[in-house]
Amino acid sequence: MEPNTGITFDDVAGIDEAKQDFEEVVDFLKTPQKFAAVGAKIPKGVLLVGPPGTGKTLLAKAIAGEAGVPFFSLSGSEFIEMFVGVGASRVRDLFNNAKKKSPCLVFIDEIDAVGRQRGTGIGGGNDEREQTLNQLLTEMDGFSGNSGVIVLAATNRPEILDSALLRPGRFDRQVSVGLPDVKGREEILKVHSKNKKLDKNVSLSVIAMRTPGFSGAELANLMNEAAILAGRRGKDKITLKEIDDSIDRIIAGMEGTQMTDGKNKMLVAYHEIGHAVCATLTQGHDPVQKVTLIPRGQARGLTWFKPNEDPSLTSKQQLFARIVAGLGGRAAEEIIFGEPEMTTGAAGDLQQVTQIARQMVTRFGMSEIGPWSLIDPAVQSSDVVLRMLARNSMSEKLAEDIDRSVKHIIEKAYEIAKTHIKNNRDAIDRLVDVLLEKETLTGDEFRGILAMFSDKFSGNVQQNDNVRELVNV
Incomplete structure (x- = not known):
């Protein structure tokens, strides 16, 4: 128990919508009589839902700090022991202590450790975790009145929580704490x-x-x-x-050892320039930020892009442009070095491209099959048990249609990528020469050199002396 967390809403940024919801909770704790006068009841519990690292625990501490009330914090896993009954006993002790310090906040982090859907365990329902959950359900909305005790809980897997835990009267509110824009x-x-x-x-x-x-x-x-x-x-x-x-x-990942001059370095340079050229010449793709031959992690070279807008909504044109850009490296290898010289360097690109194309067909309805989702939500659930129990009701004919549509999207994008490489060979050769010399090209340098060779792109870039100097070397 912390009497004062020392954290306020000023320490929490980027989740303004969630903060607005919790300002009401702070008002409840500070001036309950204002709401009681109009017949309002203090919410029993608030569930914070969101990906890891978005500030759920920090937000809970800020609520206690703003309200100036005691803050009880613990993890869901702390209730569970190998001895049956210990977890339920700890729940009772927690709420007894909280009632003595009322008004106060009780924060249970990772509540999915104890609040998982009942009846999914092997060997029946009389296990320790379910007894603990039953006690928690009773304390939150049972025969005893917990006036002034507000329960906050956090999870990044709300779909596996028990429905009895989520009903109004226990967790009256669910507040989404998403990734910041x-x-x-x-x-x-x-x-x-x-x-x-x-x-x-x-x-x-x-x-x-x-x-x-x-x-x-x-x-x-x-x-x-x-x-x-x-x-x-x-x-x-x-x-x-x-x-x-x-x-x-x-x-x-971490920066690796730079490659020495040779065939591999030249091949990687053409591969990365292929990505950058295909992305730049395909409408809807984000602009190139830099192209580098400095290895990082498993990658021998990298092409970075800078998003124009926040990628919360993505159009069909943008997804297709990403596929064209992803295939640009393989297209450059095939056109410039020939099919026998293609390398394994495009393995990660092909995996990413296939995933985007399959999502366009099965999730986003962006193919000739039609605008409907072709995957059962249980099949793509993050919970392993639900995925194992889910039955895929897809017919063989539909599975064939999906594979055909995915193949059609990728083949169409690959033809466009090869066309970009063939039509801009002079620009690519010049860009590779400069990249081999400098090892890193900024986005402005890349676009400036490309504009000198590409009529399609020349009107969009302002030339400068540094770029002309790079081309004329």
Whole structure:
């Protein structure tokens, strides 16, 4: 039990909708008489639902800090023991202590450890976990009145929780704590940059644009990695270079040993330039941020893209453009070196491309089969037990149609990718020469060189002296 968490809503950023919901809970705890006067009851429980690292635990502590009430925190797994009855006893003790400190908050993290759907265990329902859950259900809405005790719980798997736990009267509210959008990421970066010395050229809004899909925990880790990198390099401030390197490290892995000059290095250069050219010349794709031959993780080279908008909604055109860009590396290998010289370097690209194409057909209804979902939700559930028990009711004919549609999308994209490579061979050769010399090309340098060779692209890029110098070398 913490009498004061020391955390307020000012320490929580990027999840404004969830904060608004919880401001009401704080008002309940501070001035219950205001709501009692109009016949309102304090909610018994609030369930926080969202991916890992989005700030569910931090938000719970902030509610207790704002309200100035005691904060009981524990994990769902702490109830469970090998001895039957111990978990139920701990639940009773927890609520007895909480009632003595009323009004207060009880926070149960990872409640799915104890709140899983009953009846899925082997050997009947009389096991320790189910007894613990039964006691929790009784305490939250049983014969005893728990006035002033609000239960907060967090989980990233709400679909496996018992329906009796989720009904009104126990968890009256479910608050979604999702991944932050671009504005939310910028606010989170501001919070985690307060105690760090940033160079004046560092723009948090640009960093927020470069980190789609990052959670609050990942953004905090990003700024910490950048600070460690700046210290290692003997700098007194964090520059954009440290932040860029930290993003690359988090997404792709640690920097590997640079390749020596040779056939493999040239092949990787053509592969990466193939990705970048096909992405740039296909309408709907995000712009290239940089192309590099510096290995990271399992990748021998990398092409980075910068999202134009927050990728919460993606169009059919954008998905198809990603498939064309993903096949650009393999297309470059085949056109330039010949089919016998194709390598295993495109294995990851092909896996990603196939997954996108299959989702277009089966989940998003973006094929000639029609606008309907072709996969049972239980089959694609994150719960292993549900996936094992689910029956796939798809007919053989429909499975064949799906495979044919996926194959058609990928073949069409591959033909477009090969056409881009054939039509821009001079530009690709020049780009590869520059990339082999510099090992990293920025997006502006790449687009500038491509614009000098491609009539289709030349009107979209302003030339500068540095790019002309690169081309004329």
